[in-house]
Every structure is written in C-alpha cells, then in structure tokens.
Amino acid sequence: xxxDGLEKFTEVPIEFFKDGTAFVQKxxxxxxxxxxxxxxxxxxGFIMMGLVGYAIKLxxxxxxxxxx
Amino acid sequence: MSYTNLLVRLIDLAKPFxxxxxxxxxxxxxLTFDDKVMYTIGTSFLxxxxxxxxxxxxxxxxxxxxxxxxVFGAEQNTLLEFxxxxxxxxxxxxxxxxxxxxxxxxxxxxxxxxxxxxxxKVFAIFQYAILTNIFLFTGYYGYNLTFWQYILINFQLIxxxxxxxxxxxxxxxxxxxxSGSLTFITINISANFVTDIIALNSVKTTRxxxxxxxxxxxxxxxxxxxxxxxxxxxxxxxxLPNLTQVYLTIGIVLxxxxxxxxxxxxxIRSNRVRSVSNVFPIKLLYTGxxxxxxxxxxxxxxxxxxxxxxxxxxxxxxxQIIVKILGQYITTGFNSNFIVEKPSILYxxxxxxxxxxxxxxxxxxxxxxATILITSTWFANIWSSISGSSPKDLAIxxxxxxxxxAGRRDVSISKELxxxxxxxxxxxxxxxxxxxxxxxLFGTNGKSPAIIVAVGAAFGFLELIAADFQQGGxxxxxxxxxxx
Amino acid sequence: MSSPAPxxxxxxxxxxxxxxxxxxxxxxTPTSSRSAGFGGSSANLLKLYTDEAQGxxxxxxxxxxxxxxxxxxxxxxxVIAKLTGKFTS
Numbered sequence: 001x002x003x004d005g006l007e008k009f010t011e012v013p014i015e016f017f018k019d020g021t022a023f024v025q026k027x028x029x030x031x032x033x034x035x036x037x038x039x040x041x042x043x044x045g046f047i048m049m050g051l052v053g054y055a056i057k058l059x060x061x062x063x064x065x066x067x068x
Numbered sequence: 069m070s071y072t073n074l075l076v077r078l079i080d081l082a083k084p085f086x087x088x089x090x091x092x093x094x095x096x097x098x099l100t101f102d103d104k105v106m107y108t109i110g111t112s113f114l115x116x117x118x119x120x121x122x123x124x125x126x127x128x129x130x131x132x133x134x135x136x137x138x139v140f141g142a143e144q145n146t147l148l149e150f151x152x153x154x155x156x157x158x159x160x161x162x163x164x165x166x167x168x169x170x171x172x173x174x175x176x177x178x179x180x181x182x183x184x185x186x187x188x189k190v191f192a193i194f195q196y197a198i199l200t201n202i203f204l205f206t207g208y209y210g211y212n213l214t215f216w217q218y219i220l221i222n223f224q225l226i227x228x229x230x231x232x233x234x235x236x237x238x239x240x241x242x243x244x245x246x247s248g249s250l251t252f253i254t255i256n257i258s259a260n261f262v263t264d265i266i267a268l269n270s271v272k273t274t275r276x277x278x279x280x281x282x283x284x285x286x287x288x289x290x291x292x293x294x295x296x297x298x299x300x301x302x303x304x305x306x307x308l309p310n311l312t313q314v315y316l317t318i319g320i321v322l323x324x325x326x327x328x329x330x331x332x333x334x335x336i337r338s339n340r341v342r343s344v345s346n347v348f349p350i351k352l353l354y355t356g357x358x359x360x361x362x363x364x365x366x367x368x369x370x371x372x373x374x375x376x377x378x379x380x381x382x383x384x385x386x387x388q389i390i391v392k393i394l395g396q397y398i399t400t401g402f403n404s405n406f407i408v409e410k411p412s413i414l415y416x417x418x419x420x421x422x423x424x425x426x427x428x429x430x431x432x433x434x435x436x437x438a439t440i441l442i443t444s445t446w447f448a449n450i451w452s453s454i455s456g457s458s459p460k461d462l463a464i465x466x467x468x469x470x471x472x473x474a475g476r477r478d479v480s481i482s483k484e485l486x487x488x489x490x491x492x493x494x495x496x497x498x499x500x501x502x503x504x505x506x507x508x509l510f511g512t513n514g515k516s517p518a519i520i521v522a523v524g525a526a527f528g529f530l531e532l533i534a535a536d537f538q539q540g541g542x543x544x545x546x547x548x549x550x551x552x
Numbered sequence: 553m554s555s556p557a558p559x560x561x562x563x564x565x566x567x568x569x570x571x572x573x574x575x576x577x578x579x580x581t582p583t584s585s586r587s588a589g590f591g592g593s594s595a596n597l598l599k600l601y602t603d604e605a606q607g608x609x610x611x612x613x614x615x616x617x618x619x620x621x622x623x624x625x626x627x628x629x630x631v632i633a634k635l636t637g638k639f640t641s
Contacts, residue, residue, distance in 0.1 A: 016445070020495030023332065023488075027352055030329035038325050042526060046258050046321075049112075053259020054266070056116040061269060064121060067630035091607040092615060107612070114619050123629040147626060159600040163593055167583040174581065175588035182605035184585075189601065224626055231619045237601040238612040247597045356596025456586025457595040493595075528597040 078171050079180065082187035089186060092237045099243060101536055108244040111235050112255040118232075119146040122224055124217040126210025130399045130406035132375045135419055138518035139364045141256035147228040149203070151256070152249040154195035155233055157365045158188050159249070160358075164447075167454025189233055196229030197222070202372065206379040245532045250525040257522035260515075261317060264309035273307060282309045306422060306511070307403055313512050317519050320507055324523045327499065328353055332488060335474040336466075345474060350488050352496045355451050357524025359444035359497035360504055360517050362451075366443045367417060374414040422511035437505040441498060448497035452489050459485035500524070 030038070099107075122145060131144050142151030165171045166184065174180045200222055203209060209221060236248025244251060267281035279285040282302065289298035303311045330352035337345040374394050382388040386396045395412030399405070407421075408414040416435040420426040426433045452458060463482035466472065473484055500520055507516025585592030591602040 016491075016494060016498075019491045020498065023491050023495055024330065024352065026332055027330040028333050028349075030326065034329060035326060038329065039322070041530065042321075042325055042523070045526065045530070046523075047262065049255055050258035050262030052109075053112075053116055053255055054262045056113060057119070057259060057263060059117075060119060063627070067121070067627060067634060086605060087607050089605075089607050090610045090615070091605050092601070092612050093609050094604045110616060114616065114623070118619075118623055120623065120626055121630070123626060123633065147623075155600065156598065159593070159598055163584060163598075169581075169583070175585050175590065176582065178603075181585055181588075181590060181603045185601055185603050186605055186607075192600075220629070227622055231615075231622050234610075234615050235619060238615060240599045240601045241604075241612075242602075243612050247593075247599050249600070250598060354595055358596060358598060361598070452595065454583040454587075455593050455595050456584055458583070458587065461587045524596065528594075532597075 079173060079183040079187050082183045082190055085190050086182065086186050089189060090234060092234065092241050092243075095242050104244050104536065107238065108251060111239060111244065111248070112251060114235060115141070115148070115232070115252045115255060116259060118228055119143045119148055121145055122147060122149070122209070122221060124209075124213075124220045124224075126213075129208055129210075130397070130404055132208075132379075132397060132406040133368070133371060134403065134405045135514040136364060136368050136371065138257065138260065138514040139253070139361065139521055140368070141253040143256075147224055148232075149225055150196060150199050150229070152232065152236065152252050153365070153368060154199065154229060155192045155236055155249045156361065157368070158192040158195060160362055160365055162188050162191070164450060164454070167450065189237075192233050193226065193230050196226050199372070200225040202376050202380065206376065245529045245536070247525070247528075250521075250528070253518075254522045254525045254529070257518050261519065264317075265314055267309075271308065278305070278308060280308055282311045282314045286311060312510060313515060316507050316510055316512060317515060320503055320516055320519055321523055323503060324500075324520060327496075328527050332492065334484070334488070336471050337474050339470040339472055348471075348473075350485075350492050352492055353500070353524065353527075354457075354489060354493040354496055355448045355455075356528055357500060357521045358451060359448040359493075360440070360500050360524075361521050362447040363440045363443040363501065364517055364521075367439065370417050371414060374417075378414075419508040419513065420511060421513070423509060425511070426509045433505075433509065436508070437501070440505060441501045444497040444501040445494045448493040449490055452493035459489050462489075 125145065129145060134144065137144065137151065140151035140153040140156065142148055142153065162171070162184070166173045173184050204213070204218060204221060209217075232252070236252065238244065239246070239248030239251055263280065265281055265283045268279065268284060270277040270279045279288055285305075285308070286298070286302040289302050293301070328351070331349035333347035333349050335345060336348045375397070378384055378391050378394050378397060382391045384397055385391055393412060395408035395410065395414035397406045398409050400407055400409070408418065411429070411432070416432050417439060419436055420429065420432060459482055462485050466481055473481055476484055504517040504520055582588035585602060586594060591599070593599045
C-alpha cells in the first residue's frame with residue numbers, strides 16, 4: 001500500500017517532466033533577430049522606467065533630510 | 069447543504085460595505101493611448117512618492133520580511149511597508165477559491181460580481197490593518213509606544229493601503245494598461261534595479277562610507293584601493309548591492325526574454341475563408357510570472373504566521389519549545405535584518421543569505437526550492453484552467469471566430485488545447501521557479517523572484533500596449549516611442 | 553424510461569434535451585469574471601477590480617488628488633512634529 005502511494009507520488013512529477021521536456025523541444029524558439037529586437041524593446045522600457053523611478057527616489061533624499 | 073450555504077454567505081459578508089466603499093467610475097469611452105500612459109505614469113509616480121518614512125515609529129527595527137519585500141514592491145520603514153502584498157494576495161486567493169468553486173459565485177450575475185469584487189477590496193484593506201497591528205504589537209516599530217503613536221501608525225499604514233487599493237482600481241478599470249498592482253511592482257523593481265547600479269548616495273558602514281550603487285562603488289574602489297581588492301569587494305559585499313547581484317539580475321532578464329518567445333504554434337485555419345491558414349501560438353510561459361508571485365504569497369503567509377506566533381505569543385523566548393520548533397529570530401548585521409539562523413521550520417522556509425550558506429545547508433536549499441516549485445506548478449495548473457484563457461474559453465472563442473485547428477474536427481479543439489495548455493503552463497512555472505532559485509542560491513535576497521515577476525508583468529503590459537497601439541494608430545505622442 | 557412519459561414521445565425527447573443542455577450549462581458555469589465575458593484577470597495579468605459596483609462613484613482624478621493630499625498630510629505630520637519637538641524618536 002505504502003509502496004503504491006510512493007510510486008504514484010513520484011509518477012506524477014516524472015510524467016509532467018517528460019511532457020514538459022517534450023513540449024519545450026517542440027517549441028518554436030526565437031531567432032537571433034527577433035531576440036535582439038525584444039531585448040531592445042524590453043531593455044529600453046525597463047531602463048526608462050527605472051531612471052524615472054530613480055529620479056523620484058532622489059527627490060526623497062532632501063525630503064527625508066528635511067522632515068526626519 | 070449547510071456547507072455550501074456557509075460558503076455562499078462568504079461573499080455576502082461584503083454586502084454591508086457595498087454602499088460605503090468608493091467605486092471608481094468606469095471610463096465612458098475607451099481612453100486614448102496617451103491618456104493611458106499619463107495615468108500609468110501618474111499612479112506610478114504616486115507609488116514611488118509614497119515611500120516616505122512612517123511618522124511616529126522608532127528608528128531601530130528588526131526586519132523579518134526583508135527577503136519578501138522586493139517581490140511585493142514593499143519598502144522598509146516607509147508608508148509602503150507591505151507594498152501591494154495585501155492587494156495581490158487577496159486577489160489571488162479569492163480568484164482561486166472561486167475558480168475551484170469553493171466559493172460559489174455566479175459570474176453571470178451582476179450583483180455576485182460586484183460583491184465578489186468588494187469582498188476582495190475589503191479583504192485587502194483588512195489585511196493591511198492586520199499586518200500593521202502585528203508589526204505594532206511585536207515591537208517592530210519600537211516598544212512602549214504611546215497611544216497616539218499606535219493610532220497614527222495605524223492611520224498612516226491602513227490609509228496608504230486603502231489609497232493604493234483605489235489607485236490600483238483605477239488602472240484595473242481601464243485607465244491604464246492591464247493590472248494596477250503589477251504596474252506598481254514593476255515600476256518599483258525597475259527603479260530599485262537602476263538604484264542598485266548607479267545610486268550616487270553613500271551610506272556609513274563599518275568600512276566607512278560606501279556608495280549604494282554597485283557600479284559607482286566599483287569605480288570608487290578602483291580609484292582608492294589596490295586593484296584586486298577593489299574588484300573582489302565590489303563583487304562580494306553583502307550589506308549593499310554588489311556586482312554579482314547586478315550581473316545575476318541581468319542574466320535572469322536575458323534568459324527570461326529568450327524563454328518568453330518559446331511557443332508551440334498550432335496550425336489554424338478559418339472556416340469562413342478557405343485557403344487562409346495561420347498559426348496560433350501557445351506560449352511556454354502561459355501564465356506569465358503569476359505562479360512565482362503566488363509562491364511568494366504562500367511564503368509570506370508562512371513567515372508572517374511564524375513571526376507572529378514566535379514574537380507575539382512567545383516573545384521570541386528561546387526557552388519555549390514552540391519557539392525552538394518554529395525558530396528564534398536573531399538580529400543580524402548592518403541592515404538589522406531579523407532572521408532565523410538555526411535549523412527550524414521558519415529556517416527552512418526562508419532563503420539563504422549567500423552562496424556559502426546555501427552550500428553548507430543543502431536541506432534548507434532543497435526544501436525552499438521544493439516549496440516554490442510545488443506551489444508554482446500547482447498554481448499554474450489551476451490558473452491556466454480558471455482564468456479567462458482556459459482551453460474551454462479558447463475553444464469557444466475559436467468557434468465564434470470560425471477558426472479550427474488544421475486537421476482536427478471542431479469538437480476536438482477543446483481537447484487538443486487541453487492537451488497542450490496545462491503542460492505549457494506547468495513547465496513554464498517550473499522553469500521560472502528554477503531560475504528564481506538559482507538566483508536565490510547566490511543570496512539575492514528576493515531580488516531574483518522580483519525581477520522575474522517584474523519582467524513577466526512587463527511582457528503582459530507590452531502585449532496590451534502593442535494591441536492598443538495598433539488600434540489607436542501611430543499618430544499619438546507617446547505611441548511614437550514604441551513605433552519601430 | 554420504463555413508463556411512458558405524459559405528453560407523448562416528442563415532449564419526452566424535448567424534456568430530455570432540455571435536461572441535457574441544463575446539465576451542460578451547469579458544467580460550464582464560468583470560473584472567473586473573464587471567462588464569463590466581463591474582463592478580469594487574464595492568463596498572465598492579475599486584475600482585481602474591473603466591475604462597477606454600486607456605491608460612492610468617484611472620478612479617478614479625485615482619487616489621485618486625494619492620494620496626493622494623503623501623502624502630504626503625512627509630510628505635514630513630520631514637519632509639525634519636527635517644529636514642535638514632539639515625538640522625537
């Protein structure tokens with residue numbers, strides 16, 4: 001009984017692992033051109049948001065100095 | 069029967085709040101692309117502005133949730149002490165419960181939907197209140213606080229929480245792109261990412277003043293110290309951002325972008341126009357980074373529950389047996405983090421401080437990883453079938469648009485999607501959990517899962533923005549930025 | 553069906569079809585707001601508040617201004633405390 005339960009316990013993840021690797025292998029992967037294009041888009045967006053965010057955080061330094 | 073009755077009443081709990089709580093008006097018409105960008109920028113600005121120190125708290129604090137903060141956009145000792153955790157956890161929990169039909173909600177019924185939404189809102193604010201008072205009564209804000217300090221801290225933290233519940237409602241209702249809470253997390257993480265690299269301000273440490281920004285620190289070290297020491301210190305300092313973390317983060321982003329475009333392309337054809345064939349992509353990261361977010365919600369609950377029991381009930385007294393089992397909190401180091409260092413339950417549900425620690429206690433590493441892996445994959449499996457993009461929903465959409473999968477009969481569309489989507493979602497979640505854990509092995513203290521959540525959400529936004537941009541045309545001001 | 557149903561065979565079929573479609577629709581009760589067709593969380597984005605409930609209807613700009621007001625009230629608290637020297641921690 002216990003062995004049975006254990007078998008089931010390991011069976012499900014292994015099954016999923018097999019399915020998963022099969023799925024990943026079947027996937028269409030991005031080619032270099034596509035990849036670089038997305039890196040640029042995401043990178044620019046992320047850095048832009050980050051810089052604006054950092055600018056706002058800079059405002060906090062004098063405010064903290066003033067109020068604390 | 070009584071069981072279901074009890075659960076039916078759960079959404080009725082929200083009924084008394086229905087007329088009391090403010091509701092953001094739905095936009096009268098679709099907002100223009102520029103307006104949406106303005107709302108997004110405005111709300112993000114507010115989120116960052118709200119990171120003000122709490123008034124009335126004493127300065128010496130022991131932070132028990134420092135490694136959970138990055139994921140939820142929380143900043144220590146500020147008004148955003150808990151970030152958007154209460155909002156996110158409330159949403160995830162109730163949407164899973166309703167998806168699993170543990171709470172009976174008829175989503176076709178308007179009143180049910182309203183009650184459900186108000187319930188999530190009330191519960192989010194309720195959680196802000198609970199967390200605030202847990203922190204207050206465990207001495208996080210100092211001991212011997214006066215009555216007015218209790219009142220004021222409650223007012224500030226619950227007030228801020230409620231404000232951001234309503235602000236995220238603004239974005240959710242279509243004034244911005246996609247999801248409010250995820251917008252805040254993303255903007256906060258990207259701001260912290262840039263801060264970690266280039267922050268110019270310095271902080272006093274045991275080794276004198278050091279720059280916060282990792283790159284700035286490197287430059288400074290190179291000028292002042294022998295070359296070898298300079299490099300080594302820039303990569304290994306543990307109390308402030310170091311270059312190892314920065315490179316790890318960049319590496320994770322690059323891998324994520326690569327994985328994002330893994331997709332299984334199902335050949336589809338239109339039933340109306342013959343000879344038109346196309347592909348329908350099923351992405352590997354089908355549920356985006358939500359599974360990882362869910363895992364961290366679970367970890368947050370485990371840790372906050374443990375923290376409360378240990379510190380509120382047993383006063384962190386190491387003589388108590390329960391404290392021994394759960395783990396005693398110890399204040400460490402420069403950041404005065406409050407962590408559990410001896411093997412115990414809470415110890416196993418928190419990440420290691422650095423690579424060395426991960427290697428000498430493999431059991432902890434394994435348990436922590438397993439927790440994330442199991443919760444992530446469980447969530448991905450559930451979410452892919454309950455959110456509006458389940459195989460069944462897609463099959464209905466296909467039918468409406470007269471699309472079928474090439475070489476399959478109409479009836480088997482749902483079956484074919486059912487075969488593919490859960491596998492994609494679960495494998496995607498497992499891969500993200502693994503990447504996150506690899507980062508955490510090196511002691512990124514929550515920054516790896518945070519960057520994964522942020523980039524995952526950013527992809528979601530990018531899809532929406534691209535769709536919006538195509539609809540709105542390219543003549544608008546902000547739109548031109550995205551035009552390529 | 554052992555005994556002939558009242559109303560003849562045709563109504564019986566109708567009734568059976570009716571029951572079938574009812575069962576089907578019950579099986580397909582939407583599991584989320586989006587799958588019922590009313591917006592809400594998608595596969596990779598979490599949304600909480602997408603419906604307009606009854607209650608105090610507020611314009612988003614009002615909320616934003618109130619939020620700014622709230623933040624400034626906290627700043628004001630700090631400043632007042634600093635000036636009067638109370639709660640020095």
